[in-house]
Amino acid sequence: MDKTFAKDVIEGLTSHPKYLSSKYFYDDAGSRIFQEIMEMPTYYLSDSELDILTQQSNQIITEANFIEPFNIIELGAGDGSKIIKLLEYLVASEIDFNYVPIDISQEAITILSEKIKKQLPGISMQPKVGDYFEILKETSKSNIPNLLLFLGSNIGNYTAAQAEELLQLFNTHMNPNDKLLIGMDLMKNPNTIRSAYNDPEGVTKRFNMNLLKRINTEFTANFDLNTFDFYCTYNPINGAVKSYLVSLEEQEITLSALETTIQFQKNELIWTELSKKYSLPEIEALASKTGFSIQKNFFDSKYYFTDSLWVK
Numbered sequence: 001m002d003k004t005f006a007k008d009v010i011e012g013l014t015s016h017p018k019y020l021s022s023k024y025f026y027d028d029a030g031s032r033i034f035q036e037i038m039e040m041p042t043y044y045l046s047d048s049e050l051d052i053l054t055q056q057s058n059q060i061i062t063e064a065n066f067i068e069p070f071n072i073i074e075l076g077a078g079d080g081s082k083i084i085k086l087l088e089y090l091v092a093s094e095i096d097f098n099y100v101p102i103d104i105s106q107e108a109i110t111i112l113s114e115k116i117k118k119q120l121p122g123i124s125m126q127p128k129v130g131d132y133f134e135i136l137k138e139t140s141k142s143n144i145p146n147l148l149l150f151l152g153s154n155i156g157n158y159t160a161a162q163a164e165e166l167l168q169l170f171n172t173h174m175n176p177n178d179k180l181l182i183g184m185d186l187m188k189n190p191n192t193i194r195s196a197y198n199d200p201e202g203v204t205k206r207f208n209m210n211l212l213k214r215i216n217t218e219f220t221a222n223f224d225l226n227t228f229d230f231y232c233t234y235n236p237i238n239g240a241v242k243s244y245l246v247s248l249e250e251q252e253i254t255l256s257a258l259e260t261t262i263q264f265q266k267n268e269l270i271w272t273e274l275s276k277k278y279s280l281p282e283i284e285a286l287a288s289k290t291g292f293s294i295q296k297n298f299f300d301s302k303y304y305f306t307d308s309l310w311v312k
């Protein structure tokens with residue numbers, strides 16, 4: 001049993017209001033549902049970042065200005081559909097680099113490595129499964145420069161305090177000449193943002209519900225998915241998309257393996273996810289608060305998203 005997950009589930013479900021962390025969405029099934037989300041036209045984030053990496057990999061690498069060889073360390077690599085554009089550029093330009101994708105899903109890493117080996121044979125790659133920081137501690141011992149990638153607006157899932165802590169920790173593990181390329185989703189027409197998370201096909205709902213399914217499996221719990229709904233909001237003032245599961249009835253859920261029962265009121269919420277949208281001044285402030293400065297922002301053609309290159 002995953003003890004940290006167990007502890008977090010008990011803590012979150014016995015709190016008022018209840019919450020669960022979206023980092024637990026990504027078991028193998030959850031990672032597959034996230035693939036489906038990325039294929040939805042309304043989920044513009046993937047298209048925007050793909051646009052940046054397709055059009056501007058050359059400028060990104062030129063701007064980073066590394067002495068070869070260098071490492072590309074990707075935190076939360078997922079399926080690699082976007083990073084392949086950057087890797088293709090590097091291979092085509094005969095740049096000497098080593099690619100280290102890191103993800104918590106074994107299945108996602110296997111699919112990614114196979115895809116990359118097939119499309120870019122001969123690439124130097126060391127895929128790793130596990131927690132970012134354990135692996136980051138190791139890679140920071142390397143004496144060649146590191147380009148850290150934290151793409152896909154993954155930072156958006158962290159609260160302001162957590163984001164600062166995480167970025168400070170990245171900073172601590174980075175050598176003076178290392179750089180960070182961080183993908184952040186920008187504030188935009190609120191309708192565009194709401195459509196990305198409130199899809200009528202219910203894929204995002206399934207993504208959230210999968211967490212209850214996962215809890216059922218891992219902790220022998222009895223969540224009945226038919227008694228829960230999905231709700232999400234976007235607040236254009238602070239840029240927060242917040243997702244929730246809603247208990248449709250008053251009920252008691254048993255987590256047998258944790259010897260715990262949880263009471264739900266009718267319409268009681270479980271907060272499951274924050275997906276933060278940033279303004280450019282907020283990005284500046286976050287960088288400087290965490291010991292970085294922005295070397296350059298790379299934008300997609302619609303200015304929906306930025307891959308921001310940070311230096312220590």
Ligand code: AVJ
Binds near residue numbers: 037154
């Ligand atoms: C992968 C964390 C960036 O917050 O937009 C997609 C996950 N959640 N739809 C996001 C997600 C709902 C996604 N991130």
